[in-house]
Each structure stands twice: as structure tokens, then as C-alpha cells.
Amino acid sequence: MKTALLVSTYNWKEALELFLLSVQQQVELPDELIIADDGSKEDTRKLIDSFKTRFPIPIIHIWHEDKGFRRSEILNKSIAQTNAHYIIQTDGDCILHPSFIKDHKHFAERGCYLYGSRVSVKKEFLPELFSVKDVTIGFFSNGIKKRTRNLHLPFLSSFYRAKSVLSKKLRGCNLSFWREDFIAVNGYNEDMTGWGREDSELAIRMLNYGTKGKRIRYAAIVYHIWHKTVSKSGLNKNEVIQQEAIDKKLLRCKNGIDKYL
Numbered sequence: 001m002k003t004a005l006l007v008s009t010y011n012w013k014e015a016l017e018l019f020l021l022s023v024q025q026q027v028e029l030p031d032e033l034i035i036a037d038d039g040s041k042e043d044t045r046k047l048i049d050s051f052k053t054r055f056p057i058p059i060i061h062i063w064h065e066d067k068g069f070r071r072s073e074i075l076n077k078s079i080a081q082t083n084a085h086y087i088i089q090t091d092g093d094c095i096l097h098p099s100f101i102k103d104h105k106h107f108a109e110r111g112c113y114l115y116g117s118r119v120s121v122k123k124e125f126l127p128e129l130f131s132v133k134d135v136t137i138g139f140f141s142n143g144i145k146k147r148t149r150n151l152h153l154p155f156l157s158s159f160y161r162a163k164s165v166l167s168k169k170l171r172g173c174n175l176s177f178w179r180e181d182f183i184a185v186n187g188y189n190e191d192m193t194g195w196g197r198e199d200s201e202l203a204i205r206m207l208n209y210g211t212k213g214k215r216i217r218y219a220a221i222v223y224h225i226w227h228k229t230v231s232k233s234g235l236n237k238n239e240v241i242q243q244e245a246i247d248k249k250l251l252r253c254k255n256g257i258d259k260y261l
Contacts, residue, residue, distance in 0.1 A: 003105060004084035005030040008071055008172075009092030010038040013047045014130050015225050016092045020051050022135040028102035030088060032058045036078040039066025069230070072188035072198045079187060080260035084179060090222055091173040095121075095135045097221035103154055104176045107216050112162045113177040113206055115170045115213065116220030117149040123226040137223050144223065154219040162212035169215060172199030174222045181211045187257030189241060196235040201242040201253075209251045 005023065009016050016035075023033060033055070035048060045061065052059045062078040064070070079087060088104045090096065097103075100116075107114055121129065125143025139150050185205040192198045203213060244250065 001086055001105070001108070002084045003030040003086045003088060003101070004032050004034050004082045005101060006034045006036060006075070006078060006087050006089045007092050008036045008038065008075060009040060009044065011040045011044065012093060013044045016044065017047055018095050018129070018133060018135050018225070019092050021133060022096040024055070025098050025135065026096065026101045027098050028105065029057050030101055031084060032060060032082065034060045034062065034078045034082055036074040037061060037063040038069070038071055038074045039064060069194050072192050073190045076187045076190065076257040077260055079179065079182060080257055086176065087179055087182065088176040089172060093225045093227055094173050095137065095223040095225065097152060099152060100220050100222065103216060103220035106154070107157060107214070107219065108176065110178070111210070112212050112214045113175065113181065113203065114216050114220070115167065116174040116216045116222065118171055118174055119149045119221060119223045120145045121223050121225045126226060129225070150221060151218055152221060157216045157219040160215045160217060162214040164207055164212050166200060166203055166207060167213055167215060170200060170203055170213065173224060174220060175199065177206070181206060181209065183257065183261070185209050186252040189253035190255040191253070192238045192241055194235065194238065195230045195232055197238040197242045201238070201245055204242065204245045205250055205253065208245070208249050
């Protein structure tokens with residue numbers, strides 16, 4: 001099973017550096033790292049290039065011009081560029097637990113997508129985090145909240161069962177799926193521009209297609225770095241698109257990944 005770690009980023013190289021450092025500390029690496037860049041500036045490209053020379057796996061940087069929030073589009077473009085069987089997805093404002101990749105690979109099963117837990121890193125801890133650049137975060141570490149999500153007890157994850165309903169716990173920063181399932185529903189819906197609902201709308205179509213969702217709590221942990229809330233100006237439109245996928249039991253979107261394949 002060839003795996004790709006997919007990370008979306010936009011103009012926050014300080015956070016992306018911590019993410020990349022956490023990838024280097026994985027106990028089990030993916031076959032490749034794909035960086036889906038929604039229009040970052042030159043400093044992000046230079047950072048990525050500096051890591052390419054010291055990474056044991058290929059880093060593929062997919063970039064497009066900054067024309068507003070187009071996360072769905074850059075993720076589709078990125079997944080179109082890989083032949084990996086399994087995609088493990090996160091965001092560039094996250095730090096990975098050392099077993100993040102190992103856990104997603106271990107619990108992967110046909111007919112399912114997986115979603116894991118997210119621990120929040122507090123705003124007041126950021127100066128220390130960015131100056132020290134220590135990406136090892138333990139249960140008793142300072143600067144985190146929702147601490148019980150930081151319990152790494154993978155054997156407990158085995159008690160969670162795959163379900164055919166959308167979970168409110170699903171987050172695009174901790175998600176994995178089979179590429180063939182993603183292609184079958186035509187990937188992310190690019191009509192959804194601006195922040196919000198693009199991950200859950202994708203999951204709804206996957207559920208309609210017959211792919212179940214499985215939570216892997218106590219495993220596959222990410223640490224989400226605090227940042228200001230992004231504009232939610234497009235949320236109402238995206239919610240309408242999501243509701244249509246629910247009401248019409250849509251399996252595919254029209255404006256998806258197929259144009260890049």
C-alpha cells in the first residue's frame with residue numbers, strides 16, 4: 001500500500017516548519033509528502049526547498065496563484081498528481097504525534113475513511129513554541145487544552161466501529177481515505193470557495209457512495225496551533241451546497257477532480 005501524506009498550507013511558514021519537523025520524527029514515514037499550497041509567497045517555497053534536501057522521502061510542492069480561499073481546488077490538483085493508494089490528510093497549522101502516520105496506516109480498511117483527534121495549542125504558548133521549535137508534545141506538556149485527546153492508547157481505538165452517518169467530530173486536518181474512493185465521488189467540490197464545510201460535504205458524498213466513516217480516537221493525534229479565525233463569508237453558500245448533497249443523496253460533484261486526471 002503506497003501512502004501519501006497530504007498537507008494544505010497558506011502563508012504561514014513558521015507553522016509549516018513545525019509541521020515538517022514533526023514529519024521527520026514519525027516512527028513510520030509515508031512514501032511521499034505532498035504540500036498543497038493555496039498561493040503562499042516565496043518564503044514558503046524557500047522553506048520547502050530547504051527541507052527537500054534533508055528529507056528521506058520525496059516532497060512534492062503543488063502551488064497555484066493566490067485568488068482567495070481555494071483549498072478544495074489545490075487539494076484536488078495535489079491528489080491528481082499522486083498514484084498513492086491511500087491519502088493521509090492534515091493542515092499546515094498542525095503538528096503530528098510521532099505515531100500519526102503509523103496509526104492511520106494501521107487502522108486503514110477498505111470501504112472506510114478515518115478521522116482522528118485534534119489537540120488545541122493555546123495562543124499564549126505560541127511564542128515559546130516558535131522559538132524553541134520542540135514538536136514533542138506529551139500529555140502533561142504546557143500550552144495545550146482538551147488534554148484527554150492527547151492520550152495515545154491505540155488499542156482503545158479498536159472499539160470504535162465504522163458508521164454510515166456523518167460525525168460532528170470529523171476534521172479535514174486529521175483525515176485519511178482511499179484515493180479510489182475519493183476519485184469515485186469526484187473529490188472535493190470546487191464550487192465551495194471560502195472557508196467551511198468542504199471536508200464534511202466530501203464525507204457526505206463518500207457516505208452516500210457507501211464508504212463508511214470510522215473514528216480513531218486515542219490514536220493518530222494532531223496538535224492544532226492557535227490562529228485567528230479566518231473569514232467565514234462563504235459559509236452560507238457552502239452550507240447550501242452541503243445540504244443539497246444530503247437532500248439529493250449525491251454521490252459525485254460536478255466541479256471536482258476529474259478535470260485534472
